[in-house]
Amino acid sequence: MAPTQPPADEKLTGYRRKRDFSRTSEPAGDPAATAGPTAAPRFVVQRHRARRLHYDVRFEIDGVLVSWAVPKGPTLDAGVRHAAFHVEDHPIEYIDFEGVIPAGEYGGGDVIVWDAGTWEPGEDDPAAAVAAGELHAELHGSKLRGRFVLVRTGQDSAGKEQWLMLHKHDDFAVPGWDPEEHPRSVLSGRTNDEVLADPDRMWRSDLPAGEASIALKQLPRGATADELAALARLPGSGQWRIFGRELKVTNLDKVLFEGSADHQPISKREFLAYTAQIATMTLPYLAGRALNMHRFPQGAASNGFWQKELPDWAPDWLNRWQNPDVEPGESRTYLVVDEPAALVWAANFGALEWHAWTSLTDRPHRPGYALIDIDPGASTSWQDVLVLARLHRTAFEHLNLLARPKVTGRRGIQIWVPISRGPSFADTRQWVEQLSRTVGAVVPELLSWKWGVRDRGGRARLDYTQNAINKTLVAPYSPRPAPGAPVSMPIGWAELDDPGLRPDGFGIRTVSRRVAERGDEFRPLLTARQALPPLG
Ligand code: MN
Numbered sequence: 001m002a003p004t005q006p007p008a009d010e011k012l013t014g015y016r017r018k019r020d021f022s023r024t025s026e027p028a029g030d031p032a033a034t035a036g037p038t039a040a041p042r043f044v045v046q047r048h049r050a051r052r053l054h055y056d057v058r059f060e061i062d063g064v065l066v067s068w069a070v071p072k073g074p075t076l077d078a079g080v081r082h083a084a085f086h087v088e089d090h091p092i093e094y095i096d097f098e099g100v101i102p103a104g105e106y107g108g109g110d111v112i113v114w115d116a117g118t119w120e121p122g123e124d125d126p127a128a129a130v131a132a133g134e135l136h137a138e139l140h141g142s143k144l145r146g147r148f149v150l151v152r153t154g155q156d157s158a159g160k161e162q163w164l165m166l167h168k169h170d171d172f173a174v175p176g177w178d179p180e181e182h183p184r185s186v187l188s189g190r191t192n193d194e195v196l197a198d199p200d201r202m203w204r205s206d207l208p209a210g211e212a213s214i215a216l217k218q219l220p221r222g223a224t225a226d227e228l229a230a231l232a233r234l235p236g237s238g239q240w241r242i243f244g245r246e247l248k249v250t251n252l253d254k255v256l257f258e259g260s261a262d263h264q265p266i267s268k269r270e271f272l273a274y275t276a277q278i279a280t281m282t283l284p285y286l287a288g289r290a291l292n293m294h295r296f297p298q299g300a301a302s303n304g305f306w307q308k309e310l311p312d313w314a315p316d317w318l319n320r321w322q323n324p325d326v327e328p329g330e331s332r333t334y335l336v337v338d339e340p341a342a343l344v345w346a347a348n349f350g351a352l353e354w355h356a357w358t359s360l361t362d363r364p365h366r367p368g369y370a371l372i373d374i375d376p377g378a379s380t381s382w383q384d385v386l387v388l389a390r391l392h393r394t395a396f397e398h399l400n401l402l403a404r405p406k407v408t409g410r411r412g413i414q415i416w417v418p419i420s421r422g423p424s425f426a427d428t429r430q431w432v433e434q435l436s437r438t439v440g441a442v443v444p445e446l447l448s449w450k451w452g453v454r455d456r457g458g459r460a461r462l463d464y465t466q467n468a469i470n471k472t473l474v475a476p477y478s479p480r481p482a483p484g485a486p487v488s489m490p491i492g493w494a495e496l497d498d499p500g501l502r503p504d505g506f507g508i509r510t511v512s513r514r515v516a517e518r519g520d521e522f523r524p525l526l527t528a529r530q531a532l533p534p535l536g
Pocket of ligand 1 (some may be wrong): 056120
């Protein structure tokens with residue numbers, strides 16, 4: 001690094017300003033991650049679909065990625081000049097990033113590494129050349145080769161630097177060469193569409209750069225084979241050592257889910273095994289929240305009931321929360337599932353369905369999600385539900401908001417929208433009502449807004465009223481009380497177009513295969529921080 005240059009950390013000021021700086025005070029950009037002084041400097045071109053498609057052309061200079069956004073992309077055609085906009089330096093860790101940036105974040109969209117390689121600056125001091133408004137670069141990439149020039153032409157009214165990017169007339173120039181005819185990543189061979197449909201990584205610009213690239217497909221470990229084998233060996237009741245806890249489990253051979261024409265009966269033993277396998281995966285959706293337990297101790301075919309109060313004989317190690325706003329006659333002490341063994345305890349207690357609060361216990365009046373519940377009526381078909389879900393998908397695309405659907409395991413679909421804590425339940429309820437009424441106006445024949453089931457004429461309801469304290473939707477991966485133990489399964493938006501999708505098509509016997517293939521489709525929600533935009 002030339003001594004006259006500010007350290008890389010100081011050069012990232014613009015990038016960090018664009019991050020929501022209130023989220024973290026840790027520095028971005030790790031000088032240790034930069035190439036050594038003897039290594040040839042690198043460049044990368046990322047094809048980035050944000051609000052508008054553009055190519056980000058980035059040169060490694062003094063430990064940061066000095067960057068231009070080029071809407072039409074770089075070209076080997078020496079006869080054309082493409083407009084370029086000098087944008088913030090990016091941290092060096094971004095150089096091989098390919099994946100998605102959450103909607104609502106700076107640069108929200110999808111990114112591929114369109115080209116990468118090394119470069120030779122035409123000037124001794126490339127940072128000074130950039131400052132002076134003309135950079136010469138010889139690129140050694142997979143697609144881009146030869147001599148390029150970036151030259152500053154002026155500033156727009158917003159103060160953004162306007163530049164031109166061009167290829168010199170050299171041996172590598174190719175007349176008529178169009179970057180859009182070479183759309184695949186040099187890292188993965190995938191297009192932006194393919195990466196968007198199945199991203200491996202997410203970039204969280206609000207985190208320190210060394211931690212910002214999040215792997216989306218590494219799944220947390222569930223119960224071990226030894227732990228499951230120990231459960232299988234137990235007689236009807238016994239002590240089960242699971243996730244480091246010693247649990248008394250009971251009535252293991254009782255049928256909890258009746259058989260049907262399509263399904264074998266499922267015992268409590270199998271239900272507990274499922275719970276132990278999925279507990280680490282569903283834990284982030286339960287942790288820190290009060291749990292309302294939908295109990296069916298006599299099995300899914302019997303009448304269930306809600307139990308909110310944690311009995312006082314429950315083990316001491318279970319985390320619990322005292323609701324400070326409790327009214328006389330209401331439950332006061334709630335189970336908080338903060339470790340996977342706690343969910344296994346609840347399952348043994350007969351909690352077939354897991355309903356965590358939308359708010360965390362530290363601020364129970366501030367929801368972390370806005371929830372949309374597409375609640376089918378007696379004459380609502382599955383196709384109708386899909387129509388309603390796809391309309392919401394379109395709405396979220398227009399709003400540039402991250403949201404994810406899940407099938408309920410019964411007949412419906414719910415959509416979860418992660419938000420920064422701040423708005424009240426009244427705020428989220430009003431926002432969801434406004435969104436759903438706008439969406440619903442497209443298909444008024446499918447919907448009723450009447451309160452009573454009998455007044456709805458068999459039509460569906462978009463139920464915004466679940467956005468309230470101590471009202472809950474079923475948690476991701478929770479079983480539902482029906483034959484086959486169907487599961488409320490997070491899905492990708494594209495699956496709404498899969499003709500094989502069914503609202504109750506995932507059961508506890510098929511979930512492990514599903515999550516091995518698809519990962520956790522809700523995982524991006526866990527790290528998103530979004531404000532609900534005005535709906536006009
Ligand atoms: Mn960009």
